[in-house]
Amino acid sequence: MTRTLTAKGAATRQRIVDAAAQLIRTAGAAGTSLDDVRAATATSKSQLFHYFPDGRADLLLAVAEHEAAQVLAVQRPWLDDLTTRESWRQWRDAVLRHYVELGDRCPLGVLTAELGKSSPETRAVVGELYDTWEAELARGTQAMGVERPLEVARAILVAIQGGVVMLRATGRVSYLETGLDAGLAPLLR
């Protein structure tokens, strides 16, 4: 199944995924064609199908995995050590800063809004992202000794998701801020 890739090939493949992710963040998955990707990466049609044999679906899946990893990566290192109020506050600020900066061109929004529904495989990727993310948050809420730590962690995740997707749909930041703070209230009170 796994095909042999030289270093050069792997680099090209990575370049394609990066560019595709970038395009999809701004124009959406539906608004991004293979030709757009081809033009943005200065590659040829055959290369796309060489590195992604199943074509578009394959590329979208790779982008979904890339973006899912990205979502968790930008929360490091804060996500690893949510044991004090101060560390939670720093994490909150980092998350908020990140999404305000990105605006409506946001990997998480794309994942939740578009890629999740595009195929069973991408749906699984999104599900896994939620699971690991929630587990990390739950470790933090448990460490804080709050009541119903699992529910609190999940509610925080839902608030971020809602805020991000509303940011995407309206361009307004306040939803994310208010939702996130409400979700964190049990921890900081």
Added chain:
Amino acid sequence: MTRTLTAKGAATRQRIVDAAAQLIRTAGAAGTSLDDVRAATATSKSQLFHYFPDGRADLLLAVAEHEAAQVLAVQRPWLDDLTTRESWRQWRDAVLRHYVELGDRCPLGVLTAELGKSSPETRAVVGELYDTWEAELARGTQAMGVERPLEVARAILVAIQGGVVMLRATGRVSYLETGLDAGLAPLLR
């Protein structure tokens, strides 16, 4: 600007909007073509462009307005009288029941996830929906005499949005339930 429509014409137009909304709920806006709509309504191409002169964009806007109205309609009459714990609870149950029933074929999810980004006009529709919805909720939180009623109302809205969109992306209901309850906690505590 406003074109004359006979009763028959208005009915046909409505039939097209209804069917298009239905299709888009299940297949998404990107996955629904004008031909699909045509087939589902047993109409002809010329009718689509007769009732929606700007074509696809025009139809999507009409669908967005239709769905936005729908989102508020299913919350009636509970939404009008959120003055007691009991009425909030009934509203909560109605909302939850509705979205669990719809699963991932949900007007709100489509609006937030896809239609919001499709054009400035639809984006405005979504923004207005959020505004009026939030205002209704805020009337309720104020009536309940809770602290920071505006923030609480907004957080509830964000939680619903997040829960619905995660339901859409994963098929899991628990996010909506947990998020909604967390948002309502300040009111029911």
Added chain:
DNA sequence: CCTGATTTGGACCAGGCCGTCCAGCGAGGG
């Protein structure tokens, strides 16, 4: 340097899509 596999270029195709166009149909008002 030779050889086989990997990487690349780009022409090509079939199908689907949006939108245009024109010609009939039907209803309702004068």
Added chain:
DNA sequence: CCCTCGCTGGACGGCCTGGTCCAAATCAGG
């Protein structure tokens, strides 16, 4: 009764899209 104006049918064109295919270039390694 008829005549106008809205309603309907469906063929058609041009464009873009995902996907196939083959041949040339490049590279790795013996």
